[in-house]
Amino acid sequence: MVKIGNINLGDFPLLLAPMEDVSDPPFRAVCKENGADLMYTEFISSEGLIRDAIKSRQKLDIFDYERPVGIQIFGGDEEPMAMAAQIAAATNPDLVDINYGCPVKKVTCKGAGAGILKDIPKMVRLTAAVVKSTNLPVTVKTRLGWDDDSRNIEEVAERLQDVGIQAITIHGRTRTQMYKGNADWTLISKVKNNPHIKIPVFGNGDICTPEQAVAARAKYGVDGIMIGRAAIGYPWIFNEIKHFMRTGEHLPPPTVLERVRVCKKHLHHSVAWKGDVVGILEMRRHYTNYLKGLPHIKDFRLQLVTCKTLAEVEQVLDTIAVQYKDHIFERTTPQITNSNYLPANNEMVDCNVYG
Known part of the structure; x- marks a missing residue:
């Protein structure tokens, strides 16, 4: 313990x-x-x-x-x-x-x-x-x-x-x-x-x-x-x-609905703690990672980082949830070396393991 x-x-x-x-x-x-x-x-x-x-x-x-x-x-x-x-x-x-x-x-x-x-x-x-x-x-x-x-x-x-x-x-x-x-x-x-x-x-x-x-x-x-x-x-x-x-087994990767749910929760906490303007502004840095792996997501990300109200952000997230509801995420694992569990090419690991 x-x-x-x-x-x-x-x-x-x-x-x-x-x-x-x-x-x-x-x-x-x-x-x-x-x-x-x-x-x-x-x-x-x-x-x-x-x-x-x-x-x-x-x-x-x-x-x-x-x-x-x-x-x-x-x-x-x-x-x-x-x-x-x-x-x-x-x-x-x-x-x-x-x-x-x-x-x-x-x-x-x-x-x-x-x-x-x-x-x-x-x-x-x-x-x-x-x-x-x-x-x-x-x-x-x-x-x-x-x-x-x-x-x-x-x-x-x-x-x-x-x-x-x-x-x-x-x-x-x-x-x-x-x-x-x-x-x-x-x-x-x-x-x-x-x-x-x-x-x-x-x-x-x-x-x-x-x-x-x-x-x-x-x-x-x-x-x-x-x-x-x-x-x-x-x-x-x-x-x-x-x-x-x-x-010794993997959990299934979170679905689009789960990603949107947690992203919304994060957003609501951000607005409650920082206020509408700053809370929405500072959430923009997180959307790319929450939505990583979704094909052709660039236009939606652009909308998310230009939204100015909570309702606008939620509407875009809801649209993403509907449009990608059938998307299946595949698990990707970095190539691991024997010494310290990093890619053999010595590049930085992409730490978002599902995409």
């Missing part, structure tokens, strides 16, 4: 990754409905919380149906991070997570996100400050290291455990890789199998199919898996993995 503090996550939890401009409450709602065991907010700037920035404060919104849910914060200075953790804790999440993995230059140049991987002693001090600032469990998401010459995740995991973190998620790339190339799970496995590591170790990177999840569990022994891009427009991935782990 995997536990973070007093949070019981079951035998092999599937975590939804915190993704900027993606994993907001509307998206988390449909992922929870479809089997996500633990979810996180989009990452939140510690400086933004202290300044009471509206965007940062809005990201603190969490709802009881999401639980367990963690608030993820990032920053490069101890005092603001400790204060941000206290502000986050006041909204009553189940845990606080520290982002040491974001590779974006505007974050790393401030010594935050993956930028702190250049200064491990500072990383330890900052983590200790956050742990001391709250009674909630503190977890960390990070990468293998800054570059291939500093793949120091084994040392990092031990030192962060020593100052009190209660779980760690490791993305199997360095910062300099960004999201390119193959995720390397071998170092994640070394952390998990280190006899000094007592906290849960979750793996992250390029898990897009049930087969990959099962293989990662068997080969690398991680306590659970964090899924990011594979869930965008395809929240069914969580239940599909769970079913495959239990039975």
Whole structure:
């Protein structure tokens, strides 16, 4: 049984990754409905919380149906991070997570996100400050290291455990890789199998199919898996993995009616949380993935991204449901290598497994 503090996550939890401009409450709602065991907010700037920035404060919104849910914060200075953790804790999440993995230059140049991987002693001090600032469990998401010459995740995991973190998620790339190339799970496995590591170790990177999840569990022994891009427009991935782990069989791919139903639910959550204008606008990034695999869908997608009212969007979605009601989705599986479950041609996996 995997536990973070007093949070019981079951035998092999599937975590939804915190993704900027993606994993907001509307998206988390449909992922929870479809089997996500633990979810996180989009990452939140510690400086933004202290300044009471509206965007940062809005990201603190969490709802009881999401639980367990963690608030993820990032920053490069101890005092603001400790204060941000206290502000986050006041909204009553189940845990606080520290982002040491974001590779974006505007974050790393401030010594935050993956930028702190250049200064491990500072990383330890900052983590200790956050742990001391709250009674909630503190977890960390990070990468293998800054570059291939500093793949120091084994040392990092031990030192962060020593100052009190209660779980760690490791993305199997360095910062300099960004999201390119193959995720390397071998170092994640070394952390998990280190006899000094007592906290849960979750793996992250390029898990897009049930087969990959099962293989990662068997080969690398991680306590659970964090899924990011594979869930965008395809929240069914969580239940599909769970079913495959239990039975060795695949669930049938969601029908057009099911895709439209979940897309509508996502849309309604978006409008309820953000208002009509912003809610409709920000849903536009999701339609392509929800409708992936439907032939000659381009004209309908164009309509969806130009609709201005909820009624207009729903009318287009209803038309799609009727016109494609007899479409049968076929399952497509990426070619998998023996080492780390990625295509042999070293290209990025198309994480939407049905099309």
